[in-house]
Amino acid sequence: MEVRETALPGVLVIEPAVHxxxxxxxxxxxxxxxxxxxxxxxxxxxxxxxxxxxxxVRGLHAQRRVPQGKLVRVLSGKVLxxxxxxxxxSPTFKRWVGVELSAESFxxxxxxxxxxxxxxxxxxxxxxxYKCTEFYDxxxxxxxxxxxxAIGVAWPVxxxxxxxxxxxxxxxxxxxxxxxxxxx
Numbered sequence: 451m452e453v454r455e456t457a458l459p460g461v462l463v464i465e466p467a468v469h470x471x472x473x474x475x476x477x478x479x480x481x482x483x484x485x486x487x488x489x490x491x492x493x494x495x496x497x498x499x500x501x502x503x504x505x506x507v508r509g510l511h512a513q514r515r516v517p518q519g520k521l522v523r524v525l526s527g528k529v530l531x532x533x534x535x536x537x538x539x540s541p542t543f544k545r546w547v548g549v550e551l552s553a554e555s556f557x558x559x560x561x562x563x564x565x566x567x568x569x570x571x572x573x574x575x576x577x578x579x580y581k582c583t584e585f586y587d588x589x590x591x592x593x594x595x596x597x598x599x600a601i602g603v604a605w606p607v608x609x610x611x612x613x614x615x616x617x618x619x620x621x622x623x624x625x626x627x628x629x630x631x632x633x634x
Contacts, residue, residue, distance in 0.1 A: 451478075453488040456547045461533045462488065463549055464521075464562040477556050479523060480581065490560050494581040498618060499525070501577045507610035509568015510534055510594040510601075510619070514628045517563035519583035525604035527576030528552035531559045532603055534623065536594065544622065546603050551578075564630040565592055570594040570605050592628065593619035 452465040458510055464485075469476045482492040502508060509532065512518075534546040550572070551561045561567045563583060569576075596605065596612065598621050622629075 451484060451488075454561050456533075456549070456569060458533060458535050458542050458545060458547050458565070459546055460563065461588060462490065464488070464513065464558040466558065468556055477545050479558070480521070485521075490521060490553070494583055495581040496585050497579065498586075499576060499579045499580065500578065502571045503570050503611065504524050505611050506571045507568060507596050507607065507612055508589050508616065509596055510538060510566040512564075512566040512592040512594075512630075513584065513587065513590045514592045514630070515590050515594070516584050516587065516606050518586070519563045520567055520580045521558060521563040522551065522561060522567070522569075522578060522580040523556070523558040523581055524551040524553050525577040526553045527571065527573035528554075529571050529576045529578065530606055530607075531569045532567070533559065533561050533597040534568075534594070534601055534603070535564075536566045536629050537564040537632040538626065538629045543632070544601050546601055547602070556608040564632070567578065568590070568596060570607055572606065572611065583618050592625065595619045598622050
């Protein structure tokens with residue numbers, strides 16, 4: 451596998467080796483020792499899967515007291531996967547990166563704990579799977595508005611399909627007191 455760093459330290463793009471022949475293909479989507487050597491924890495406690503239609507934006511999501519790291523990949527379709535540094539005191543606070551993930555590319559994105567995550571569906575439908583380092587706790591949920599001008603994500607859709615919770619999410623400035631703190 452090939453691991454590439456992004457403009458946000460700790461956020462990684464993983465390009466797994468795909469073995470193709472006349473029968474189809476084989477890909478190893480996770481190997482604890484190899485991923486740990488690349489800086490991705492070897493302990494995941496929860497796997498999630500979602501399916502969404504074109505123009506859906508899910509995010510920006512994180513947890514406050516017990517942040518989750520997420521290893522994200524697309525099972526079908528294509529998305530723009532977005533990661534935002536929301537750690538107070540971080541030199542990259544409020545910066546974001548976008549990575550195109552698709553079933554065809556097999557590319558994965560590592561979202562470290564302390565970063566917000568979201569995505570926009572670029573294909574008719576997209577199905578995502580992601581491994582989490584901590585359990586989801588609805589009482590610990592942190593949402594930030596998808597179109598917060600202080601962050602400035604260049605989403606490829608002007609009027610996305612949003613959940614009610616995402617539509618009502620606060621601006622980052624309104625939740626600064628509960629954001630994770632940068633540890634150095």
